[in-house]
Amino acid sequence: AHSFSLFLLLLPCSSYSTLLGWMESPGYPRGYLPHKSLNWTKCAPKGQTVSIRLIHLDLENSQDCENDAVKISSKGNLIALLCGKRDYKELQETVNPLLFSSPGGCLTLLFHSDYSNTERHTGFRGFYTLQDFNECEDEQINKCSHFCHNFLGGYHCSCRHGYQLDEDKHTCMVGCAEDLSGLKRGDISSLSWPEAYAENTNCKYTLSVEDNLQLELHFSEGFDVEQSPEGDCIDELRIETHSETLGPFCGNKPPPSPFLTHSSHVQIHFISDGSGTNKGFNIHFKTRGNVCRPVTSNSNVTHLKEEYHRGESVTVTCDLGYVYIYTEGTLSGPEQYGTTCQSNGAWAPMYACEIVDCGWPDLGRDSILQMVNPEDQNTKYGSRMQFYCTSKFYTLEGNDTSTCNADGEWTRMPNCNEVCGMPEPSSTARILGGKVATLGEVPWQLFITRPKFGAASLINDQWAVTAAHVVNDIPRESIQLYGGLIDTTTISRTDVSPIPIEKIIVHPSYRGALPQTNYDNDIALIKFTSKVKLGTNLLPICLPEVNRGVMEGEQGTVSGWGATFQDSNWNSTSDVLQYVDVPVYSLTKCGNTPSLYSKAMSFTNNMFCAGGKGADSCKGDSGGPFVSPMLSSGVGPHYLIGIVSWGAPCVRGGATGDKKGYYTKVENYVNWINEIKKNEAGS
Incomplete structure (x- = not known):
């Protein structure tokens, strides 16, 4: 009875408090046994909290309360871990103030005892209550602008006289809408002018007169609208016409007076936030006859003035990078037009100067x-x-x-x-001084198998160059050209296809009648139907600079599938691509030409010759490349110095005799090649 009387004296004196019940450990107050537990949870309705007040605590004491303990948590967060003995005063002052939930939240109490106790402990006792939560005392919850009223389970806001509650049910605001249409003169002010205007103002004033008039605004002294120290508008005044919104205006500097709206219909919109003691504004409005403003949007005009009257005309010129648009599309020619001021203050005709748009570059879906x-x-x-x-x-x-x-x-x-003249490094060692090429070692070498046996050199992804006598007077569709291979026996496979040819262009000065005594200008271009896909085994050779000069003793590499000097029958050809390094001969030695078809051959400035002991190009190599630096040097890029053109039969002199082959000097034709490619690209 004594304990119960003490409990009654400690009840909170709140009209909203309701005592709901007791809680105590198992066996209280006789003492709890080992291996006992209690799991208790209580939740509060919306707008109320649940709290626990302990009046007695006697548990076994242990480090971190690991033996016997009371754990109290809210929303999964531990708010109290208790064990040992606590007197009533300590519970009231340090424990109970923490044991409450958030509004509408829950409290959970867990009790457990371990397997044994060395002495008897009575346990714990307390009571729980549900209590109304006063939201008006919590600044994080109470967002009322003016007055907050608490009630059981919630709260509501109200406003001072002259304000109404906004849709958010918290903000007290002043809303006003005044239609002054038809008035040609009058005044508009912020509420309470020249006293401080109300907070949370949202006012809109509408002015409207005849179309042949425009509204003119005059701002009184004392303009004062709240502005941040950085110059940003906290409260703001906006002026809206049929064509634009002017503002926001704030601070102590009003818009210039008279303020010409150039419109017969104007809305003045003023809003303020929930703080500040600024005076606001006062506007006197009147009307005047319509005038036209200068046309300055992305353009300039002749005879620029501040205003234009009905019937005055100007010429509008769009700024650089802008064009004006008719309804049917963009005009060509100078981007300017004439326009006249109308009685309603508008220009006619009027076209917008819009920025030029280049659109997306047409690169093609498969463009590199x-x-x-x-x-x-x-x-x-x-x-x-x-x-x-x-x-x-x-x-x-x-x-x-x-x-x-x-x-x-x-x-x-x-x-x-x-990328030209740069073969990819080969994983297979090059046979230095030998004959057989590895795949990718001469990636610009192309093979012509029909109707004549010969070769060509890739100079970019859509063009090749060869000797004119290999392709002269032959229809393009009958020529079979292959790339990216070294073994000609592989062309019988189904996955190896010839490169489609669009056209053959033989040098116009080439004369190809037989028996031939002059191979001057022995050069031709082959254009492919589409670009070939470049790769490790198919890369172009570089064209030389014009007038680079071919020097005596210069070492180069000639390659092809022609007859080899070891062949007993010089009409045979090689299945595998061969190459050999040979030096350039002197002009004197080249001028001493061999005879073909019992005819003396001509040597011109468009040729050079090269060869060596048992080394030279041979029958079937025609049209193939002579490149420098030589491949065995390992130095690139490599340039197409010559095209295999003509020479004496390869078997003369045997395998060890001096050989001499004649080559078309490519540097003399670089300009012609580039001109042809340029013309074809533009066609």
């Missing part, structure tokens, strides 16, 4: 040249676009960026040029 991050690119005037080559067998020529110019074209578009 591609844009960097196309999703981030802009195609408007002045924008820059970056490009790259998607294959390691190409290099970017020129700047990697292009700019959209005022004519709607991309300037300085880069090109992806083929």
Whole structure:
């Protein structure tokens, strides 16, 4: 009875408190036994909290309460871990103030005892209550602008006289909407002017007059709208016309007076936040006859003035990089037009000067040249676009960026040029001084099998060069050309296809009548129907510089599938690509030409000759490359110095005699080759 009377004296004196019940450990107060437990949870309704008040605690004491313990938690978070003995005063002052839930939350109490106790402990006792939570005392919950009223399970807001509660049920605001349509003169002020305007204001004033008039606004002195120290508008005044929104205006500097709206219909919108003691604004409005404003959006006009009256005309010229648009499309020619001021204050005709758009460059779906991050690119005037080559067998020529110019074209578009004259390092050792080439060692070498046996050299991904006498007077569709191989027996496989040929262009000065005594200008170009896919085994050879000069003693490499000197029958050819390093002979030695078909042969400045002891090009090598530096040097890039053209029968002199082959001097034809490629690209 004594304990119960003490409990009654400690009850909170709140009209909202309700005592709901007791809680105690098993066997209280006689003492709890080993291996006992209690799991208790209580949840509060919305707007209320549940709390626990312990009035007695006597448990076995242990480090970190690992033996016997009371654990109290809320939302899974431990708020109290208790063991040992606590007197009533300590429980009241240090423990019980922590044992409450959040509004609408739950409290959980867990008790457990271990396997034994050295002495008897009575356990614990307490009571739980549900109590209304006063939201009005909690600043994190109470968002009422003016007044907060607490009730059992919740709260509500109210406002001072002259304000109404906003839709959020918390904010007290002043809303006003005044339609002054038809008035040609009057005043508009913020509420309470010149006293401080109300917080949370949202006011809209509408002015409307005849179409042949415009509204003119005059701001009184004392303009004062709240502004941050950084100059940003906290509260703001906006002026909206049929064509634009002006503002926001704030601070102590009003818009210039008179403020010409150039409109017969105006809305003035003023909003404020929940703080500040600023005065606001006062506007006197009146009307005047319509005038037209200068046309200055992305353009300039002749005879620029502050305003124009009905009937006055100007010429509008779009700024650089802008064009004006008719309904049917963009006009060509100078981007300017004439326009006249109308009685309603509008210009007619009126066209918008819009920024030039170059559009996406037409690169083609399979183009090697591609844009960097196309999703981030802009195609408007002045924008820059970056490009790259998607294959390691190409290099970017020129700047990697292009700019959209005022004519709607991309300037300085880069090109992806083929990497030339640089064979990939081979994993198979080269046979130095030998004859047999490995795959990819001479990747520019092309093989012509029909109707004549010969060769050609790849100079880019769509062109090859050969000797004119190999392809002269032969229809392009009858020529079978292969690339990317060294063993000609593989062309019988189904997966090896000839390169489709679009056209053959023989040098116009070549004369090919038989019996031939002059192989001057023995050069021809082969254009493919489409670009070939470059790779390790198919790469172009570089063209030499014009007038580089072919020097006596210069070492080069000639390659082909022609007859070998060891053949007893010089009409036979090799199945596998052969190459040999040979030096260039002197002009004197080259001028001493052999005879073919019992005719003396001509030596011209468009030729050079080369050979050595048992080393030379031979029958079937015609059209193939003579490159420098020689392949065995391992130094690149390699250049196409000559094209196999003609020479004496290979078997003369045997395998050890001096050989001499004649080559078309490619440097003399580089300009012709480039001109043909340029013309074909533009056709």
